[in-house]
Amino acid sequence: MMPIPPPGAPPKRGWVILDRDGVINRDRADYVKTPAELDFLPGSLEAIAALTQAGYGVVVATNQSGVGRGLLSEQDLDAIHAKLETAVQAAGGQLLGVFACPHAPDAGCACRKPRAGLLQQIATWAGIDLVGVPVVGDAVRDLEAARSVGALPILVRTGHGEKTLREWPDVAGLSVFADLTAFARHWITRSTAAAWRQDGA
Numbered sequence: 001m002m003p004i005p006p007p008g009a010p011p012k013r014g015w016v017i018l019d020r021d022g023v024i025n026r027d028r029a030d031y032v033k034t035p036a037e038l039d040f041l042p043g044s045l046e047a048i049a050a051l052t053q054a055g056y057g058v059v060v061a062t063n064q065s066g067v068g069r070g071l072l073s074e075q076d077l078d079a080i081h082a083k084l085e086t087a088v089q090a091a092g093g094q095l096l097g098v099f100a101c102p103h104a105p106d107a108g109c110a111c112r113k114p115r116a117g118l119l120q121q122i123a124t125w126a127g128i129d130l131v132g133v134p135v136v137g138d139a140v141r142d143l144e145a146a147r148s149v150g151a152l153p154i155l156v157r158t159g160h161g162e163k164t165l166r167e168w169p170d171v172a173g174l175s176v177f178a179d180l181t182a183f184a185r186h187w188i189t190r191s192t193a194a195a196w197r198q199d200g201a
């Protein structure tokens with residue numbers, strides 16, 4: 001896969017980590033194998049743009065076992081992510097990094113969510129710890145990975161979100177949003193209010 005250039009200056013408002021399938025684009029039971037199969041969920045690109053413009057560094061952390069299963073090549077995955085980054089830019093946003101686990105489930109890698117490796121790669125790359133950083137996902141394994149590194153698990157109801165909501169044991173302690181747009185709106189408003197309090201105190 002293409003190397004991810006190091007981040008420049010740290011983002012003003014901190015980091016937001018997003019799962020890909022079921023959060024940004026439609027999940028497919030047969031995997032997203034080509035750029036043409038990357039079909040964006042309504043409002044997701046604009047939500048990333050809003051986060052970017054509000055001062056967040058947005059990063060993607062995604063399991064892509066289709067590569068390990070031989071359904072697509074690493075070059076195909078790079079092409080899919082080039083389309084994703086271009087579409088985000090066209091909407092006025094930016095992805096600072098797209099981190100993918102290409103391994104099959106039986107490969108025993110450290111990076112496939114729910115394991116923590118992918119999020120730890122991001123932490124090392126960004127030079128941060130992940131405590132309190134929102135990790136937005138639609139699957140149980142996204143929430144588990146987030147929780148294992150002290151990040152803030154955020155569930156969206158898109159993708160597998162409704163099913164996850166039924167399966168997650170601690171729904172009372174979970175932040176749930178209709179979709180990425182609803183999360184972005186909440187997160188930006190919340191942190192803007194906090195910044196006002198800080199600046200105006």
Ligand SMILES: [Mg+2]
Nearest residue numbers: 019021022138
């Ligand atoms: Mg997903």
Ligand SMILES: [Zn+2]
Nearest residue numbers: 101103109111
């Ligand atoms: Zn992996």
